[in-house]
Amino acid sequence: MKLRGLLITITAFAIAMGFLESAVVVYMREILYPGGFNFPLSPIPTKLALTELFRELATMIMLVTIGILSARGRFSTGFAWFIYSFAIWDIFYYVFLWLLLGWPQSLMTWDVLFLIPTTWTGPVLSPVLVSLTMILLAMVILIRAERGKESRIPRKIWAGLILGSLILIFGFIFDYSQHMLTHFSLFEMLQLKNPEVLEQATSYVPHRFPWWICGTGEALILTSIAWYARPGR
Numbered sequence: 001m002k003l004r005g006l007l008i009t010i011t012a013f014a015i016a017m018g019f020l021e022s023a024v025v026v027y028m029r030e031i032l033y034p035g036g037f038n039f040p041l042s043p044i045p046t047k048l049a050l051t052e053l054f055r056e057l058a059t060m061i062m063l064v065t066i067g068i069l070s071a072r073g074r075f076s077t078g079f080a081w082f083i084y085s086f087a088i089w090d091i092f093y094y095v096f097l098w099l100l101l102g103w104p105q106s107l108m109t110w111d112v113l114f115l116i117p118t119t120w121t122g123p124v125l126s127p128v129l130v131s132l133t134m135i136l137l138a139m140v141i142l143i144r145a146e147r148g149k150e151s152r153i154p155r156k157i158w159a160g161l162i163l164g165s166l167i168l169i170f171g172f173i174f175d176y177s178q179h180m181l182t183h184f185s186l187f188e189m190l191q192l193k194n195p196e197v198l199e200q201a202t203s204y205v206p207h208r209f210p211w212w213i214c215g216t217g218e219a220l221i222l223t224s225i226a227w228y229a230r231p232g233r
Helices: 003-032 046-069 075-101 125-146 155-181 195-202 211-229
Strands: 110-114 120-123
Touching: 003 046, 003 075, 003 125, 046 075, 075 125, 110 125, 120 125, 120 155, 125 155, 125 211, 155 211
Parallel strands: none
Antiparallel strands: 110 120
């Protein structure tokens, strides 16, 4: 299948995944936030929390599978389709939540983004910007491959992408981790059944987002993309 055909098919799959994700969140909010989602977080029953963790893991497996099935024997193109489907899924997750619930009220509305390995939080704008960056990188890789150019990602580029991603992750977990580490050691935080840990976790209210940290990660990733895409590479 040509690039255009794959693009249409995988985009449709990722949008459908985005709707399924938003539908699950609609159900979760009916259970935990009948008056509407807001911080501080409501306590989550253990079974529900474990189900949510495994659901997130299953989502990642599904997205990785898309990359494997469409790789065409190249790791770089498989990686490109993985991050492309991830980004489309994430963007349309918010689109469908807005259509179904009228939430988020704005791009600066705070959200819980992920739960693995700890809680990620940030304004909705932050994951949307990351998703747009992922689409950019994916399209650069895929267009190079479609035109018969070298699409392998050199080690130096990988280093920049990975370091930038780690900085972004640090930015997303920074505020929540700082809140928890002011009350507990890292070892104590891992004791999820400790009622004091659960009490502090559910009392968390985001105060500030470290845009300078995430901006640094984004700048490093965009620089790596530009270096990868430069003519004559």
